[in-house]
Amino acid sequence: PDLMCDILSMSLNTGLQLGQVMEERYYYFDSLTDEIALAHAAYARRKRANGVMDFDDLLTQWLRLLRENSETRESFQARFQFILVDEYQDTNQVQCELIDLLGGRHHNIMAVGDDSQSIYSWRGANFRNVLEFPDRHNGTQVFKIETNYRSTPEILDCANAVIAANTQQFKKVLAPVRDSGMKPALVSCNDANQQAEFIAQRVLELRDEGMPMEGIAVLYRSHFHALELQLEFTRRNI
Template identity: 50%
Template sequence: MARQYQLKKGPRKGVSGIDYLAELNEQQYAAVSSSPGPALVIAGAGSGKTRTLTYRVAYLLDQGVDPKSLLLLTFTNKAAREMMERVRELISLDLSELWSGTFHAIGNRILRRHADEVGLTRSFSIMDRDDQKSLMNTVVAECDIDTKSRRFPKADVLISIFSLVENTGVELEDLLEARYPYFEEWGEEIAKVGKAYTAKKLETNSADFDDLLILPLKLLKENEELCGLYQKRFQYLLVDEYQDTNAVQSELIHLLARPQNSVMVVGDDAQSIYSWRGADMDNILSFPEHYPNATVYKIETNYRSVPEVIDLSNAAISANKKQFKKALRAARVGGSMTPALVPVEDPRAQADFVAQRVLELRDEGIELDEMAILYRAHHQSLEIQMELTSRGIPFEITSGLRFFEQAHIKDVAAFLRFATNRRDEVSFKRFCLLLPGIGAATATKLWRAWLKVGISKKEEPPKRFSDCMLKFPVPAKAKKDWEQLCYTLDELVVGDGYARPSEMLTSVLEGVYDDYMKASFENYD
């Protein structure tokens, strides 16, 4: 009589020989050696978060957990790669079946296996930003939307709008009201484009990066049997940077963690900085509510900064209304310079102080290349850049372009440069290209028209730009904007001179450029 046997794997504990107590501090060890079940690890800045997560993977493998039962989710491919390299150094096992990577990489992996269930084939293309813009422009054109009377949002802005809708779960109408009130009048048309864009992606067998999250979640929610297979496989979920997850990522984690809920998320509520792209800090704050039996671990020894910096950050963070209380401790010895809190009246006073302090430190023997000025966002560097430049202090920007190199600054400056130098072909063509329906060829034709009447050698240039420029042939789509541009240029000239610089800027912004920025830049505000 035939007999059936079920193969059982023997115990495989402690194969690495790692002395976890010796290699981890007490708080790290508590998190690493935690029992199965939901766990939240609040890891303060510089406390060894990556080390803790890496050793957690090694610890589970040491306890005999099958590598294929683990799912490690990170926010960058580099982080996933470095963690897995470190795990391989710690423990000699075949980890080829352990899934690790970014949310998008894991989503892509799931989607490739079951693409047919969401209307794609397994060979679907993943679009980058340029691909998205191209497809979006095609969709807008096919929707036959009249954009002549009012400026319709550009492809970049539309992509950002639809991305926020997908990643936050907020209705399009509510999102426009909250973040893009100047596009509320286009609500119906934007919704139409959104539906057409979704259909076009399926038609072209393409997916954007948001689809790599949205479609796998949709697939697992609608196919219980398939979802059950992944839930059965992934017995242990480990998630990095949980404070930066959005609604879709959080829902995907909770779905895959069922029913055993053996999920460990690591993060720091005090380091949540991506709300502008849909991240929701409430995901980490509400974790204990979502899993009432969750254990919360805190890792509070900072190995990166000196005590003076840690004390200052603790004092600042203590004012947060919603947070997990923690008190970072510095492992390093104290430094020679005490942090200073300097109240100032406005950004200009702040820039004056920073520039003055830089010069003082240089006089004290500290080289300029040993100093750094930190700010939260690049736009906050404007006044400091201006002040450093005016004082002749050389500097290098690492967060982006210098102020006067940024596209929108050069756009506005083009109007002023042309008004004061009517032979400036580069500036003339630059502001022409801002208008809808005007490309390089049309801009060249307009410049030639200006050469004939605007700066003729036989006569003085016209005192009013509109006197001659309104007669130039422009595409019908650009006619209204061209008229406004001509009248705006008129405002820059007063009598035989020019308006005040501040008045010139106001005229350009209010007359022409504000509408262009709203439609063209996703970070208009």
């Protein structure tokens, strides 16, 4: 049920047809597209019958209201003369259009975001909302914030090298404030299983070197990437 909700939510928040979402993001369940579409329709009927909405409906139905009802749209546009949006790189298509509509009268929108650190594509976020902002809003001024207070020079050297390869970006070079620290290490693995084995082995090595287990963390981009690692940790009693 959770996966089905994720699939339906992705379709709603990106504005993509269910079939396209299945083909591009959940291709391993592509054969179930028709069944999922039927379940979605039944779910929508049940919500209407009970007069309830879920979180996605709160956004999509509000967007529909602003699109179709000029009186409501103009009322909200007059109410909010200035709009500030933080973490703009993590907005999805619905949220982006909502912001554009709300700011459609005064065009006083400040969008704060970093096109190089969008990490919520798994729930429909699109970093292009940042890149295309000046195209949607004439007269946009872009202010670059390139001083970094969080990371060491070694980490920023690595980040700058990776960011420089982006084909779509606002050009920037991050400058550190902190002193030097350890260099990041890059380990190339053949597949997810080998990666899980390496991480588990390294965790045990750090433990044997005196590092407390609660002082070790594993970060991963998407939750499904953790499956092999969880299995390997279980196998090694970690």
